[in-house]
Each structure stands twice: as structure tokens, then as C-alpha cells.
Amino acid sequence: MDYKVYFENLREQHLNELKEWLSIPSISALSEHKADVIRAADWLADSLSKAGLENVTIHQTEGHPIVCADHLHAPGKPTVLVYGHYDVQPVDPLHLWETPPFEPTIREDKIYARGATDDKGQVFLHIKAVEALLKQEKELPVNIKFCIEGEEEVTSPNLPSFLEEHREALSADVVLISDTSLLEKGKPAICVGLRGLCSLDVQITTANTDLHSGTFGGGVPNALHAIVSLLSTLHDDKGQVSVEGFYADVPELSPEMRAEFVKQAIDENKLQHDLGLDALYGEEGYSFVERTGARPTLELNGVYGGFQGEGSKTVIPKEAHAKITCRLVGHQNPQDILNKIERHIHANVPVGAKVSVVQREKGNPFTMDTTSPMLQKAADAFNQVYGVRPVFTKDGGSIPIVETFGRLLNVPVVLMGFGLPDENLHAPNEHFNLDNFDKGLLTIVEFLKQV
């Protein structure tokens, strides 16, 4: 039977199954949902078994379980490792949801629920694609492995060590991940770059106590003066980061890459208007998509110190704080960048201020060679189903685990996403367009057949 017909026939049944899974509030960040996360893992394991996958295993970790399964009966054929996650984001503010986040509802050919697009809905496509192939062909055209975790929304603390321990068992020729988006409706995209991430906290202290500005004002250092003076040295007036060596490992954009960026160019005037901005802002000489996709950035995420209440308070604060994250590209190494920033900070501490720095996250940038045959096969599959070849995009966000997969397993990673950018992931009224649900099933089947 033609796969299109096959999936049409089973559409309602599939959606009902997906609704079951989406009804389980597997919020990994909230400990009161620990039992729900386990229920969602059990549901997943059960669904993988029913689809015909073998060696279905729920691996306990120090956090939430990792569910694995495989089907390895295609000797001589490539092995595809599917990664995804069954945990979801918290749902507040709850009152902004039009229908409850864990009562999946279909409206205007979209399924609304927390996790609909990020990522249960997209993981579900892979299970049903494999099931379809097994039902229709009685065998798979490839060897396949699933590794679906329950901690993606809490930065995957236990996955890297799991991957290292099970490197052999998870070995594959390609890692296939559906946790990203099309460029827009009808315009598929394969993400070939993700920015890395590093973060740090800065604390400035001056006196051992807050001081009265009447008695001391003008005669002692003020931690807030010190921190704004220090932080203002991090950028120049052209929007570039002033930390020495920050751009050392950032490759210049090739003409080919710039051509790809032109394809994904957005209407910058409309974006500016939509965001309520007086002006977009960033490094000169780059478009918005280049700045966010292929250039690094250093952002102040929080700055605070002193009085924050109503009215005024004549205090000279003794301490001030800043939280900083960087997005990294190319060959920038998060540890190296953190060290450079820390050196910059120590070299720019104002008179009378003491500074301490705490380094936090470190995630490498991810870049895929766009000439990889696996990418081309994925592009072919998209083309077959959507009637248009996907754009190779570079995304400004960071999914550190993608780089970890590629590095530890030493294989290409294909980010074959079926979401849309406006599907409210991490926000109220998350949803998944069923048009892409249908096309996603076909695209995955096509990819597995062609690979």
C-alpha cells in the first residue's frame, strides 16, 4: 500500500495514541512530576515495543530515565540512531492556555498540548514511521536505534555520561534528530549549525556593609558604579565584543554560506516592528540571520545590586552581580572563551572593587559539513515529500547535546525538524501543525528508505 494512504487510514488512531502520551505531564524540571515523567517513559517503551522494536530498555539515571530500543536486522546497511526527548517544559502561566496543556485538543488542523511539537509529537513520527515500514515491508531498509531521554528541558545532565558508557551500543552511521523547525510553512530546513554556549556569574564587592550615602557618598567606592563601569567595557560602540581574542576562532563567512543566509533572510523591518524595537542592533556588516546564526554574542542576562523597591533609598551598595552568557560559533571553545572573559574582567576591575567570577555551562558549537551524503539524503527526502529542497540553516540557539552526539559517536548529525517557528514551544498554547505531522511521517520513511 502507498505510505500516504497507509498513514491516512491510520491518522485518527495515531492521533489518539499521541494524545494519550501528551496527556502525561512529564515536566522534568518539577520534582512533583517525577512519577509522571516515569509514566511517560513507560508509555514510550510500550509504544516502541508495539511498533516492533526490540531490546526496549528503560535505563535509570541519577535523574529521569533514558529509553532505548533497536531493530538491527539489515546487515551491511547503515545504522540510524534516533535521538529525541519525552520530557516537556513547565506550563505556567497556565491562565494563558486556551485549552489545558495536558488535555490535547485539535483545532484548525493543529494539535494543542505541551510537548506537541517539542518533542513528543516529533519523536512519535519516528516510532510510527518505523512501525509503518515493518508492517508494510516486514523488514527495515536500515538498522535503527532509538535513544530518547527525559531531561532535555533541564540541559541533559545525565546523557553525556550515558553516551560515553554506551558508546559501542549506540554506534551508528548517522544520528537523526527531529527537534527543530521548518523555515516557515512549506519551506523545510535542515539545521547545519548551532551556536555553543558558555555562562558565568560576576560578583563585585566593595565595603563589608551597605553604607549611607549621606555619611559616605563621594568618599567610598560604590559596587554599582564599579559593575556598570566594568560591564560597559565588554562591548565597543559598534556592537562588537571587546574581550581580547573573543573572535579568534570565529571563521569568516564563506560566499557559499552567505548565499545560504540570503535564502533564509527575514524581513528585518517587520521583525523590528513586531518586537517593538526602535532599531535592530548588532555587529556591523552582517544581516540579522548572519548575526544570530553565524556570529558569536555576549549577553548580559541579569544585572542587580542595591535597592529595588518603591521610592528611593540612600544606600551605597556593598555588592553587585551580573549574569552573562555567550553564544559561540565555529571553533570557539567555551572553556577558552570563559578564560578570556575572566581575564578581561580581572584586567578591568575599577579602583576599590573586588571581583569574583564563577564559570558555569560550557557547550561547544555544532557545525555540519553541508556536503555530507547523509545531509543530501535527508534533503532528497524532504524534496520528495514537500516538493522543495530544504535550506541549510544555522540556528542561533544551542542544543549542546547535538554536538556531544556528533563528537562522541563521531558521525554526522541530521537535524530533520518538522516544527514551525511559531508553534509556541516553551510558551502557552504549544501546538504542532498536522500538515507537518503527515509530511513528517512520509519524510522519515523516505529518508530511511534512501539512506
Add this chain to the structure above:
Amino acid sequence: MDYKVYFENLREQHLNELKEWLSIPSISALSEHKADVIRAADWLADSLSKAGLENVTIHQTEGHPIVCADHLHAPGKPTVLVYGHYDVQPVDPLHLWETPPFEPTIREDKIYARGATDDKGQVFLHIKAVEALLKQEKELPVNIKFCIEGEEEVTSPNLPSFLEEHREALSADVVLISDTSLLEKGKPAICVGLRGLCSLDVQITTANTDLHSGTFGGGVPNALHAIVSLLSTLHDDKGQVSVEGFYADVPELSPEMRAEFVKQAIDENKLQHDLGLDALYGEEGYSFVERTGARPTLELNGVYGGFQGEGSKTVIPKEAHAKITCRLVGHQNPQDILNKIERHIHANVPVGAKVSVVQREKGNPFTMDTTSPMLQKAADAFNQVYGVRPVFTKDGGSIPIVETFGRLLNVPVVLMGFGLPDENLHAPNEHFNLDNFDKGLLTIVEFLKQV
């Protein structure tokens, strides 16, 4: 009878009376103490009557009452207006008090209670000094008026309009206020300068919502970058305020004034050590007491925006805030300074940021001419009792009502304080040294006799 003997004989009775007053928790800032504030006003009125004062009146205001009284039977003699306050600061943190704040206790010749030195204890001296003169001489050497308010600790919101309305009734030749301190034990001081105050809030906004640093980082303005960049323009790297015209109305220090400052010089190394500072900091070319007493300052009291929780959050904040106060000197006008700062801010708004400014408090600086005969009489009285002439000090703090008295009544204001700098006013374990209680009574009697 010699006044020293007179006050010694009545010491225990006087202290018991003061303890009664100090037992009333007249915390003006806390509405649950409204009845206590009224009780304290009643106690004061009663005490003034018993001392022999006339026309004792409790004036209702929109807040707490103002208690007035007078004794005007010395035709041809000067009129002295005594100002003070019977309200007190809140008492938290309560657990740091060695004895409860409203159970006055005498230890090591100090009376411990909230309000002991600020300002019930010092107001009480004036009542008992007048009572002593009336008992011993049957008449007063001057005309005297009392105006004691209950809202000093909440910035006297109703006193200026009261003074304007009762300008005639309160007319005097000198205003006498005991709400300040000696320089140190045995070293009396008359404060001849108080800094003015002005304050403002600054808000920066960029986008209409917080943005994700992955999707947008590097491509849009960040409200925190904008505010640190803006705030860092407010000072130069020598500790001077960079706002154009900020110092226009600041008089240069005369050799005489510098000589007075040398007398009140402090050990700057010890201060730096006590405050846990790596360095004192401020305008070059001035000592600490000059910087805090005779130079203006602009202080950031609070700066905040974005994420302040544990860990990190990849947010580009849409808004950021700053709270600023200035201490003013000489002829600086708070409204003029606020306008200059506001102009500076609007001229330095970074690209993509919108700024709004809210002007708040405005209090003029206060300066007394040190050659005023009233000041010299007060100095003579101190000399008589303490055996040493007082230093004329300039204080970094602000008591805007002092300037208001001088300006509205157009008379000299004598700040004849009997506190000590370490008596914990506004803090736990506030106390008043009884040595200065005794000497204060005699100094006031002496002043009233000599004036």
C-alpha cells in the same frame, strides 16, 4: 541654686520621665503604631505644660500631629524656636537588641531605647532646661517657642506647609535644633552645613518582550547593555560626575573652611580598614571629610534588570532600571541638577533603547555663615560647659527640613547636637550617653541665658 546641682538633684526623676516617653513606640513609618504616635504627642504636650510652657497645642495634620507651645514674656529679648521630633525609626532586626527597644534601660551611664538619642532624648533636654530656668529664675531670659513634629523619620511631608501657614506665629530670631552629634566624646560640634538631596529613577526599555538569547542574541539591543553603557557615562575615571554643569554652583573650599575640615579630619586608613575596603575612592584633591562634607556626589543606589535567580537564564531582558540619588552642596539647586542629569541621560541613550526618567525628592543644601552671632553664642555655651570650643562641621547627610526652616523663617539655624556618632541611631541598641544628657541640659541653659 547652681544649675549643676539642680539637675543632679533631679537626675533620677528626669530619667524616669524620659523613660516613660521612650516606652511609647511612636514609629511614624508603621500605620499600626498610629495610636502610639498620638500617645507620644500627648505625653509631650503634657510635659511641656508641666514645664510651664503656654499655648500648648496639638496640631492635626494629614499625617501625625505637630506639637507647639511657647513662653513669650521677655519683651525686647530674642525669640528662640526649638525644633525636634518625637517620632522614631522602626526597630527591626529586633533580635539584635540587647534589651527591648521600648523598655528603656540604663547600662554604663547610657540609656538604651529607640529614640534615646534620635530625638526624644535631645528634645527632652530643651523641655527640662526651660523648666529649670522657670523654676529657678521665675522667668525666662528669652522668648521661646517649641515646634516638635511626629514625621521627621518619614521625611516631614506635612511640616513645610505647616511652617508656611504659621510663619507669623513661628517667627523667631534663631532656630535651635538638637538632632545631631558631637564630633566624638568631649569634642562638641556645631553642624554648619548639610548636603541637599535629589533623586530620580531611570528605566530603559528595548523590545516589547524578553527575548531568547539563542534566537536573537547578537541581533537585537539588550536593555542591560544599554543601561550599563548609559550609567557608565555618569562618572569619569577620576571619580568626578560627568554631567554637564553638575559642579557649576559648587563653591570652591575657602582656606578657612579647609582649616575647619583639618580639625575634623579622620584616620582614613583606619576607616578604610573598618569598612573592609581595598581603597577609599572619590574626587582627587580632597580629603574624605571634604568629599563627604563639602562636595556633591551622584550615587547609584540600585540597578536591576533580567534574571536574578540561581544558575543562568538565556534571556535578553527587555527592560532595566536604575535608582539614583545626589547629595548637593553650596548653591546647587535640586531641580536644576535633576534637569541636568535628565538632559545627560537623554543625550547618552544607546541605539535601540528608549529611556524614561522619573524625578523624585528635592531638598536644598543648607549652609550657615560661621560668623553668625547666634552660632558664636552657641559655641560660647558649649565652651562654658565642655571646656572646649566646638568645631564647625559640614555633614554629608541631608535634613531638608533644616534648610526649610532657615529659608521660610529667614533666620539662622543652630544645630546644637548632643548625640555621639556611634549611638546606633536607626539601628539596634540605640542609646544616649548620660554624660551628654547632663552637659546638654547645662549647655542649653547657658545658651538661653547668653543669647
